[in-house]
Amino acid sequence: MLPESTALHLRRTLAVALLFATVSLSCLVLFRDVDSSRFLPQFSSAYSLYGFSSIFPLVGNDSTAANNEYPLEKVLKDAAMEDKTVILTTLNEAWATPNSVIDLFLESFRTGEHTSRFLNHLVIIALDQKAFARCQVIHIYCFFLISEGSDFHEEAYFMSPVYLKMMWRRIDFLRSVLEMGYNFVFTDADIMWFRDPFPRFYADADFQIACDYFKGNPDDLANIPNGGFNFAKSSNRSIEFYKFWYSSREKYPGFHDQDVLNFIKDHPFIRNLGLKMKFLDTASFGGLCEPSKDLNEVCTMHANCCFGMDTKINDLRVMLEDWKHxxxxxPNLKRLSVVSWRVPQKCSLKALQRHGSPETSVQSG
Known part of the structure; x- marks a missing residue:
């Protein structure tokens, strides 16, 4: 047994060590909060506290608690425009790393014409814990979508099993947003926002979608849609349409959402719903499959017809450089349309087709 003086000395030493650790941790937390608020002054205290709990999940927290602590209904309500419209994108760890796709996506809003305000209405749907933690650092509206039995953190190569699960999980989630009474613009994170798209949307459409290839008529069902960008208004028609779209995956196993949409877009069920579907002109909503030809008209540009993250990032950066140029x-030179896109560069349709759908689809990731 230790002498009393030695035991007392040990207790005092332990107490001092504990006090030092507590003070150090407090300073660390304080420094983080101060540093974060310096760069992100628009974040509310509620969002900041939520971010802290998600970034340090070991302190009495897990992914389920992180999700339930800040429910989707509140995120949507806070982010929505006056007409209950939100802008949604999805994010996984592969696209969330610094200087990757998500940073270029957000930069496009900041450099576009009258698009920075839309960041106040953008909700990033994180598909894994690391993507959620990164979202908390770079954006105010984040939601962690838990998918039981699925892991979406790695790069999901076009038409891989993980890619297909991710795409169909997205369709089911968007249906739930419509059921909650919210309209949405869904945008892939590999789409650059250069202008306000809302004036180019059709006021009477229930569902309108961008195209890989546009045939010239917004009502022509021969248009080739791309599921990476669409605008849906909440109604019984649109909800039933999304349910039917999602259930149709069972009839067409091995195909992704936009292939299946191609198969069902003229289905009697959709016609009987009275759903008004429109296809968006690539002159305003372009992509690497069919680039917008006039930078005076372009609203968005998509890194579609492109396989692999590195190639996407390269061409997205070139798009941003072209836009800034x-x-x-x-003004007089802008009107003459003397600038054109330098993309695609590393992206190519041939590379995509080698990894395409089970038959001859040229749908893009």
Whole structure:
């Protein structure tokens, strides 16, 4: 047994060590909060506290608690426009790393014409814990979508099993947003926002979608849709349409959402619903499959017809550089459309087709 003086000395030493650890941890937390608020002054205290609990999940927290602590209904309500419209995108760990796809996506909003305000209405749907933690650092509206039995953190190569699960999980989630009474613009994170798209949307459409290839008529069902960008208004028609779209995956196993949409877009069930579907012109909503030809008209540009994250990032950066070069032009040169896209560069349709759908689809990731 230790002498009393030695035991007392040990207790005092332990107490001092504990006090030092507590103070150090407090300073660390304080520094983080101060540092975060310096760069993100628009974040409310409620969101900041939520971010802290998600970034340090070992302190009495797990992914389920992180999700339930801040429910989807509140995120949507806070982010919605006056007409209950939100802008949604999905994010996994592979696209969430610094200087990757999500950073270029957010930069496009900041450099676009009258698009930075839409960041106040953008909700990033994180598909894994690391994507959720990164979202908390770079954006105010984040939601962690838990998918039981699925792991979406790695790069999901086009038409891989993980890719297919991710796409169909997205369709089912978007249906739930409509059921909650919210309209949404869904946008892939590999889409650059250069102008306000809302003036180019059709006021009478229930569902409108961008195209890989546009045939010239927004009502032509021969248009080739791309599920990476669409605008849906909440109604019984749109909800039933999304349910039917999701259930149709069972009839067409091995195909992804936009292939299946191609198969069902003229189905009697959809016609009987009275759903008004429109296809968006690539002149305004372009992509690498069919680029917008006039930078005076472009609203969004998609890194579609592209396989692999590195190639996407390269061409997305080139898009942003081309856009900034266009913005720097004097008005008279802008009107002459003297600037054109330098993309695709590393992206190519041939590479995509080698990894395509089970038959001959050229749908893009």
């Amino acid at each position: 266009y913005l720097a032009l004097p």
